[in-house]
Amino acid sequence: MTRTRVRQIPALALVACAVSCGNGGTGSNIQQDGVAGADTDVWPADLYRGEVDLFTDGHGGDLDVPVPEDVPITFDTDYIPGDGAVVIPVDTNPEQWADGVCVPACALGDGTPAECGPDGCGSLCGVCGFGEECKEGRCVEECLADCSGRVCGPDPLCNESCGECDPGFTCNPAGTCDPACDPEENCAGKECGADKCGGVCGTCPAGEVCTGDQLCEPPPCGDVAPGVGKCDGQFLLVQCIGNELVETDCKSFGDKYWCGYDALDGVYECVQGCVPVCEFPDGKQKECGYDGCYGICGECPGGWSCVSGLCNPAEGASCGWVPATGACYEDVLWFCDGGILYHEDCAALGLDCEYSMQQFAFICG
Numbered sequence: 001m002t003r004t005r006v007r008q009i010p011a012l013a014l015v016a017c018a019v020s021c022g023n024g025g026t027g028s029n030i031q032q033d034g035v036a037g038a039d040t041d042v043w044p045a046d047l048y049r050g051e052v053d054l055f056t057d058g059h060g061g062d063l064d065v066p067v068p069e070d071v072p073i074t075f076d077t078d079y080i081p082g083d084g085a086v087v088i089p090v091d092t093n094p095e096q097w098a099d100g101v102c103v104p105a106c107a108l109g110d111g112t113p114a115e116c117g118p119d120g121c122g123s124l125c126g127v128c129g130f131g132e133e134c135k136e137g138r139c140v141e142e143c144l145a146d147c148s149g150r151v152c153g154p155d156p157l158c159n160e161s162c163g164e165c166d167p168g169f170t171c172n173p174a175g176t177c178d179p180a181c182d183p184e185e186n187c188a189g190k191e192c193g194a195d196k197c198g199g200v201c202g203t204c205p206a207g208e209v210c211t212g213d214q215l216c217e218p219p220p221c222g223d224v225a226p227g228v229g230k231c232d233g234q235f236l237l238v239q240c241i242g243n244e245l246v247e248t249d250c251k252s253f254g255d256k257y258w259c260g261y262d263a264l265d266g267v268y269e270c271v272q273g274c275v276p277v278c279e280f281p282d283g284k285q286k287e288c289g290y291d292g293c294y295g296i297c298g299e300c301p302g303g304w305s306c307v308s309g310l311c312n313p314a315e316g317a318s319c320g321w322v323p324a325t326g327a328c329y330e331d332v333l334w335f336c337d338g339g340i341l342y343h344e345d346c347a348a349l350g351l352d353c354e355y356s357m358q359q360f361a362f363i364c365g
């Protein structure tokens with residue numbers, strides 16, 4: 001007598017009978033033509049067509065036998081398995097059954113024992129303590145998700161989902177649903193700035209800024225940074241306000257005011273106190289030297305010397321302020337070669353240091 005190995009279908013708790021249920025149950029309810037009886041559920045045969053396990057009653061082991069195409073597969077809720085049949089409970093993993101026995105699985109991927117979670121055989125590997133929750137077989141501190149003001153995306157505390165948006169909408173970083181975003185459409189005619197989809201339309205090259213129209217343009221105030229400003233000379237404060245240059249004469253606030261840098265706030269402004277002297281009597285700015293207020297008026301290029309507030313070149317020093325065309329300092333020609341400064345005394349040669357329109361450079365002529 002042949003008995004069918006029973007596999008219980010999850011959520012339905014139905015017992016499959018292939019070919020015949022024999023004497024193991026209420027065989028009167030089994031319909032060989034595929035038509036169910038009063039308490040029999042019929043499922044399409046192609047859903048379960050394939051191999052089923054059969055047990056021989058007390059003779060040998062189980063065999064995998066294909067179900068013939070002409071035999072309908074029916075389910076009888078009144079069927080009671082006979083001796084030798086195996087019923088797999090709904091809350092177990094069929095892959096953990098061996099020779100009619102379910103083997104618990106409580107080992108994690110790294111081989112360490114699981115602290116919690118199902119064991120695949122209808123029981124648990126362990127239970128977490130108060131204030132803990134089970135995450136992938138380990139007990140971790142319970143996290144209370146905060147979805148206040150959010151309808152989608154992860155919550156900021158536990159990274160758990162606050163919900164999903166309807167079709168045609170996308171979840172923004174704030175956790176609300178926006179109409180589906182199209183970066184290409186939003187960036188049409190734009191060079192920089194946000195694409196309103198979480199990205200950018202582009203970045204501006206060095207020396208340019210992104211305008212309100214999301215176009216790259218030179219800074220409206222040139223080298224004067226907005227919110228920082230600069231000093232033009234000793235008393236003139238230059239600021240970029242509303243994308244326009246605004247100049248302020250610090251002396252208009254009083255004789256002890258001058259333009260200086262506030263290191264604490266990181267801005268240039270009109271400051272009060274000891275007034276540095278970095279001007280010659282004729283109004284020309286000093287290039288270097290002591291300013292009379294514990295500071296200096298400027299620094300000379302590497303290797304140059306400071307003499308009476310002016311920077312003097314020196315042979316072998318860096319090129320500093322000498323351009324590629326050379327320069328004349330009191331009939332002495334200074335020129336650079338390989339990044340090193342050289343000079344030629346034109347007066348000692350009975351010549352003048354002058355600019356040559358033919359050579360486009362300063363020469364002794």
